[in-house]
Amino acid sequence: MIEQLQISDLSFTLRRSERRKTIGITVDRDGSLILRAPFECPDEQLERAVKEKLLWTYTKLAEKKLLFRPTRPKKFIDGEGFHYLGESYRLLLIDPQSTRNSTLPLKLQDGWFMLRSNERPRAEQHFEAWYTQQARDWLRMRAARFVARVDVQPRSMDVRSLGFRWGSCSPTGYLNFHWRIILLPPEIIDYIIVHELVHLREAHHSLEFWRRVERIIPDYLQRKKWLSENGCKV
Ligand SMILES: [Zn+2]
Structure with missing residues (x-):
């Protein structure tokens, strides 16, 4: 059983240890968040410690380009x-x-x-509603085939505003996708869908995780790279 702590829109994997005296956050190379804490540390204390370091965490994630930065606000004028x-x-x-x-x-x-x-x-609001609807329809259409190939059964899949993340997966099987995925090219959306589905089998970005992703999307590395370089520009 992996202990996960959900704070703001971030999910931390909790690693408790007898030897540990302080609480610390590590941002992995692949962007997964690890929270190290003393064995008996109460949840409230963990939450407080994480909240104090939220800005730092977001900055670290942004440096690794796993999050997208909000684009310039739209003006909603002719030709935009x-x-x-x-x-x-x-x-x-x-x-x-x-x-x-x-x-x-x-x-x-x-x-x-x-x-x-x-x-x-x-x-x-009209754009967000329109995009959300399109993203739901698209997700319903595309996810079915991948669900079978990853061989998982998500409890639910939904589209919403997810802060700075493209997708999220809870250990209990709920998958969420940001409505902004629908702005991306279809092959990139496929990669995001598969990525989250594979998380239902492998919680972490382990070797096995990427192997499973690769089995379904052989050129996933290119898509991953495209997303980290261009995802923030859409
Ligand atoms: Zn992931």
Whole structure:
């Protein structure tokens, strides 16, 4: 049984030891977080220690490029580019009166993101809702095949806002994906899905973990590299 501690949106693997006198956090080369603590250390004390070092932890993770930094805020003006499945589409503000049969505040049509101009103050929410829906549909479609190949049975899979992470996996089998995955190219989304599914078999980024990922995605290294270099730019 691996003890996991979930704080903010980060998951720490807890390693207790008789010899240890202090609490310390290590960020592994692959980005996994390890919390070392004295054997009898109470949970509240652990939580406090982690919360004090959250900023440090995020900085370390960002240095390793496993997190994406939020991009420049969007302005929601005509011609601005928005990503979807690795492509960029421009925004067109449309007059709500002139559009026939469209009650949707936002849609992707004929290669344009069309936003009703009167909905512009809520543009950010509309985009997030639209992306979340697309990500759910995509995930449902793509995950089925990988679930069979990894041979796992996730308790649930959902799409939400996950702070700075693309995906997360709880030891009890709940997988979550950031809605922003849908901005990425399909082959990168596949890599993120497989990565989280394999975590249901291997909690850590061990040799065996990567071997399993590779069996399903032979060129996973390239995709991993692409994600760490470009993921923050979408
Ligand atoms: Zn991982």
